[in-house]
Amino acid sequence: MKRLKRFIIPIFISHAGCPNLCVFCNQNEITGTKSGKAEKINAKTVNDTVKSYLDTRPDWEEEVELAYFGGSFTSLPMKRQKELLSVGSDLIEKGFIDSIRVSTRPDAISEKIVDNLISHGVKTVELGVQSMWDEILDRSNRGHSAEDTVKAVDIIAKHGLSWIAQIMPGLPGDTEETILFTANRVKELEPQGVRIYPALVIKGTELEKLYKSGDYLPMTLDDTISVLKKMALIFDENSIPIIRIGLKPSKELEKSVVSGPYHSSIGSMVMESIMYDRVFLEIEKLKFIPDTLTIRVSPKRISATVGNNKINVINLKRSYNLKQLKIVQDNNLGESEVLIDGI
Numbered sequence: 001m002k003r004l005k006r007f008i009i010p011i012f013i014s015h016a017g018c019p020n021l022c023v024f025c026n027q028n029e030i031t032g033t034k035s036g037k038a039e040k041i042n043a044k045t046v047n048d049t050v051k052s053y054l055d056t057r058p059d060w061e062e063e064v065e066l067a068y069f070g071g072s073f074t075s076l077p078m079k080r081q082k083e084l085l086s087v088g089s090d091l092i093e094k095g096f097i098d099s100i101r102v103s104t105r106p107d108a109i110s111e112k113i114v115d116n117l118i119s120h121g122v123k124t125v126e127l128g129v130q131s132m133w134d135e136i137l138d139r140s141n142r143g144h145s146a147e148d149t150v151k152a153v154d155i156i157a158k159h160g161l162s163w164i165a166q167i168m169p170g171l172p173g174d175t176e177e178t179i180l181f182t183a184n185r186v187k188e189l190e191p192q193g194v195r196i197y198p199a200l201v202i203k204g205t206e207l208e209k210l211y212k213s214g215d216y217l218p219m220t221l222d223d224t225i226s227v228l229k230k231m232a233l234i235f236d237e238n239s240i241p242i243i244r245i246g247l248k249p250s251k252e253l254e255k256s257v258v259s260g261p262y263h264s265s266i267g268s269m270v271m272e273s274i275m276y277d278r279v280f281l282e283i284e285k286l287k288f289i290p291d292t293l294t295i296r297v298s299p300k301r302i303s304a305t306v307g308n309n310k311i312n313v314i315n316l317k318r319s320y321n322l323k324q325l326k327i328v329q330d331n332n333l334g335e336s337e338v339l340i341d342g343i
Helices: 027-031 043-055 078-093 111-119 134-139 146-158 176-188 206-212 221-236 251-256 266-284 299-306 308-320
Strands: 005-012 062-069 099-104 122-130 162-167 193-196 242-245 257-259 292-297 324-329 338-340
Touching: 005 043, 043 062, 043 078, 062 078, 062 122, 078 099, 078 111, 111 122, 111 146, 122 146, 146 162, 162 176, 176 221, 193 221, 206 257, 221 242, 221 266, 242 266, 251 257, 266 292, 266 299, 266 308, 266 338, 292 299, 299 308, 299 324, 308 324
Parallel strands: 005 062, 062 099, 099 122, 122 162, 162 193, 193 242, 292 324
Antiparallel strands: 292 338
């Protein structure tokens, strides 16, 4: 069965429903929204946003999904949840959208809550997992445990909903060991996708105070890319899609980052490095290396294999003294597969 692309229409309810303030969080700075805006979101603002997005919708077959991001949706009072979900239900009935997704906390999931989500057309729940190591969660003031995530996933999966894991490597106390432990535990819970957001020091957060007092040292960009590669391989090799690595770049975000491994193309850098390694290993297997090579990869990995400004092609040609290196797509290959043509 053909899997449709998703056209997601985001509604940011920054901090709404959050029972406490995590050390890393300042949604108003990250999303560029003003404080109090979430409380003003109503049927009109949602409908206007949906219309605006649909007017610019790309010309391809896809599922259209209304998404409530930025807060803990299911921690909102039930009356407010139903109010916002009913707007989405009405849009589904009118044929403007196909489904709804919500972003929330693991400890804000119950049978009653999930039943309500399903009755209004929700098909996907994004869980702010962040870490599966309790000490890291405590130091980040998350207010929930790793076991809460396990319980939430059990309820969500039992009701047939899709779930997306949001992970934040580099939190206070994190090491490569704890980060990869989290990746492996999330893998075992079989999410339908993951978002990986390396921890950044954002203005106005508790993490900024810890950083300025010397009690928190963010990961370097190089170390972050190194551990992100290992995380990505865990998910890639288990057919778990990586929806995004790194926060979406914006002028507001760049002004808000005090320190940390921020790069506007960090996701691309990670995948380019992974694909370089894969091609390198395949070439290393050759008993004889000709001066012209054609590398076949999945259409989804063409860009990452070539690299930004053809950096991977340039480096591989230089390393093996190649006159020509072609990267071509092969629809029969999986995203982790690499073949050398004619060898």
